[in-house]
Amino acid sequence: MLKMKRAFIIALSSFTLVACSSDKEIKKESDKEAATPVVKEETGVETEEMxxxxxxxxxxxxxxxxxxxxxxxxxxxxxxxxxxxxxxxxxxxxxxxxxxxxxxxxxxxxxxxxxxxxxxxxxxxxxxxxxxxxxxxxxxxxxxxxxxxxxxxxxxxxxxxxxxxxxxxxxxxxxxxxxxxxxxxxxxxxxxxGFEMNRPPEALHFIDKETINGEDANSVMISYNQNPLFNVVYEYNEKEGRYERYSDGEQTIDYDSKDPVLIENLFIVEASHKIVDDAGRRDIDFESGGNAYLIQDGKLRTVQWKNVNGRILPYDNEKPVSLRKGSTWINVIPSSPGLTGSVSYQE
Structure with missing residues (x-):
């Protein structure tokens, strides 16, 4: 059991982020091995442009x-x-x-x-x-x-x-x-x-490998109102340099190929939720921005999120934060009273 450290307790409105360890067994699958032109180098020799x-x-x-x-x-x-x-x-x-x-x-x-x-x-x-x-x-x-x-x-x-x-x-x-x-x-x-399909999107901003400052976060868990069927756990695969994803203890894989979901950027954002009808449908505020966590390379840091032309993106002290090259998963958690849950991580 990981010892709790007071410095790791961070509140996001009705959500609480704490450093902890999980005693829940996770069933793992076996480990498996546009825009701006760049030049790829192999053994010191320039190859074709990518x-x-x-x-x-x-x-x-x-x-x-x-x-x-x-x-x-x-x-x-x-x-x-x-x-x-x-x-x-x-x-x-x-x-x-x-x-x-x-x-x-x-x-x-x-x-x-x-x-x-x-x-x-x-x-x-x-x-x-x-x-x-x-x-x-x-x-x-x-x-x-x-x-x-x-x-x-x-x-x-x-x-x-x-x-x-x-x-x-x-x-x-x-x-x-x-x-x-x-x-x-x-x-x-x-x-x-008649939908146009040859229309690439504006590129996001990415960085190559560099040291990430933040708290160690090799395992991150998100709970929605304590419903275990939708508990999400992200486990850092150091060999891959990416996070694996689990729902209710089962690894998220592709039904057909059995390939696991592997994630370079995990972005957890807090947004106001409001129930708007008897069916339980929601109104979610994706305009106002707010607190967030950006998790990359086994490290977690507290940032903010902003809506930039419809995209939910990380910011730190009003400056955009670049993403690691690879896939990005964005988990949205409620900040509203009565719609509570938790985010926790372990070293």
């Missing part, structure tokens, strides 16, 4: 001109493991109704062969997708989201219109946890609707 992927910063041999695709992915226990998450450049994990979270998975550098189960839209997920000029993919919608989509706020494909055509129902799961879409069908739907 490009950086705009949303990961990872070098690519060809400049990516693809438009991002943002897909609503189900995170109910009956929908796990999901398909496609290991290919995502950016993933937002945000509460929907009750204590249930959903993913907004944004793909640009790599497109998944298939992604799902696909779930329904909410207005704040649409806003987050819009920040990357994404084609938005969902199956269903809330009344507010339906109005936004009907009015053409964002280019979208929805399973309500394309159930059984672009969207297929998997036989191994039951509705509403069985809607899937392939990238081929996403391209088909975009073509049918």
């Amino acid at each position: 490009y950086q992927s705009p949303l990961t910063g990872v070098g690519e041999e060809k400049e990516s001109t693809a438009r991002p695709v943002a897909v609503m992915v189900n995170n109910h226990p009956k929908a796990r493991p999901q398909s496609g998450l290991s290919k995502a450049d950016i993933v937002y994990e945000v509460l929907a109704e009750g204590d249930i979270t959903r993913f907004l998975a944004i793909f640009q550098s790599h497109m998944p062969e298939e992604v799902g189960p696909v779930r329904s839209a909410r207005d704040y997920y649409i806003e987050l997708a819009k920040g990357y000029d994404s084609l938005y993919v969902a199956h269903g919608y809330s009344p507010e989201a339906k109005e936004m989509l009907t009015n053409g706020y964002i280019d979208d494909l929805n399973g309500i219109q394309y159930d059984g055509t672009l969207f297929k129902r998997a036989s191994f799961r039951k509705a509403p946890h069985n809607s899937y879409i392939t990238y081929e069908h996403i391209k088909e739907g975009a073509d049918k609707n």
